[in-house]
Amino acid sequence: MSAFSHLLLDGVSRRFGGQDALTDLDLTIGTGEFIALLGPSGCGKSTALNCLAGLLPLTRGSIWQDERRIDTLPPERRGFGMVFQSYALFPHLTVRANIAFGLRMRRLPKEEIRRRTAEAVRLVRLEDHVDKLPGQLSGGQQQRVAIARAVVFEPSLVLMDEPLSNLDAKLRLEMRTEIRRLHQSLGLTTVYVTHDQEEALSLADRLVVLREGRVQQIGSPRELHTRPANWHVADFMGYRNLWRGRVQRRDGSRATVESSGQRLHGEAVGDSADGADVVVAVRPEDIRVDGAGGTTNALSATIEVVEYQGRELAAEARTDTGQSLHLRTEQRIAPGDQVKLAIDPRRLLVYPAGGTADIDRRADASAATR
Structure with missing residues (x-):
């Protein structure tokens, strides 16, 4: 050789x-x-x-x-x-x-x-x-x-x-x-x-x-x-939940974001000052079905679709504010269930917006199926 x-x-x-x-x-x-x-x-x-x-x-x-x-x-x-x-x-x-x-x-x-x-x-x-x-x-x-x-x-x-x-x-x-x-x-x-x-x-x-x-x-x-470098990489690497938002407050690497009527806390990747448009990225496995509701990044949602995948279930849910999200859990859930969800702020990544037409098309397609 x-x-x-x-x-x-x-x-x-x-x-x-x-x-x-x-x-x-x-x-x-x-x-x-x-x-x-x-x-x-x-x-x-x-x-x-x-x-x-x-x-x-x-x-x-x-x-x-x-x-x-x-x-x-x-x-x-x-x-x-x-x-x-x-x-x-x-x-x-x-x-x-x-x-x-x-x-x-x-x-x-x-x-x-x-x-x-x-x-x-x-x-x-x-x-x-x-x-x-x-x-x-x-x-x-x-x-x-x-x-x-x-x-x-x-x-x-x-x-x-x-x-x-x-x-x-x-x-x-x-x-x-x-x-x-x-x-x-x-x-x-x-x-x-x-x-x-x-x-x-x-x-x-x-x-x-x-x-x-x-x-x-x-x-x-x-x-x-x-740690994907931008939301395009995150999208390709399995971060199925991509939501548009706006930074309410940036403190070092920590960011508080408003997205679809929800206040979310996450890790900022890249430059995004107060008031900036951003994309929030979360993996399905990083959304926890938490009966107590959690105190940080707590979301109320309704389960819409459930797929059996062996030890885990893959599900699509919709928050009370209308945001569609994907999650994976070992808990037994079924369509129609009202659940409390929680996301660890260290697992929620906040990226500068840019080229977000794909996200908008995805949101439009999701809304059309409702």
Whole structure:
């Protein structure tokens, strides 16, 4: 495996027909890191991966592997492994032949090809399937072949473009574990594209969240889960409750906000002075069904919809002031129940408003169903 200390993306940008698909991506990747590029469809994550792979030329910026500039090199000279969403296996070749294909193209000695192929087959646990064709394999097995083919020539970097999106839920969980196991056991450096925040949180050492071609936040799974940089990141990271409000008082990081007739206390993230329009963000699991009503951020609400999710129930409720909210609880609740809710002020985040049309559309859709 070609060793390097770091990979640098310096102002990487890409335009399509005058439209910015990716703008000024700055990122340093250390050897052995697992990086997830995360965001909704059209955010620029696959564009970034294709620029890194050499499948798309840069409009602006550069890519460096240590002191060597590589964005000017064709894909085959970068030495990266690639795992595609569609697997891209040769249907007429066996599992063994698919995995060995890249080694043969590099004209390695036959004994070296045999040894590396056998090791890759063992790593992805396909020893019993080496003589089968791709059409005789399950989706998960085909994905294992694609991963083995990507790592068999010991690349300096492995690029994965939504490799699990075509699998069912059970297989996705299994393959997540396999990908992380291979990353750790082989000492890979991996860049992984996904729109699934749970997948990214479970796999990556660091996440890069993109929106409309621009980086919104780079950080560890814990940082993005507990402290999104803005409400757009919070929205994507599972903060389903996003409410418009106005700051009544700001005291350091503490903010008191009026939202839909309710006074709420929370943690301010970013600049939002007294009187400023803001967005309040709360995770469903951070709303507590509290029979005593609580003394801080106490809300009275009516349960409207309940979904059984095993140990927990997911519910949609509506406050007495008409605010719709989502919550998760282990308590037994049913539609029509009148409940008292409480939110820990440390779990309620207050962000500067900006680009809130999405929130308004969501509120309009919720009102239309009432």
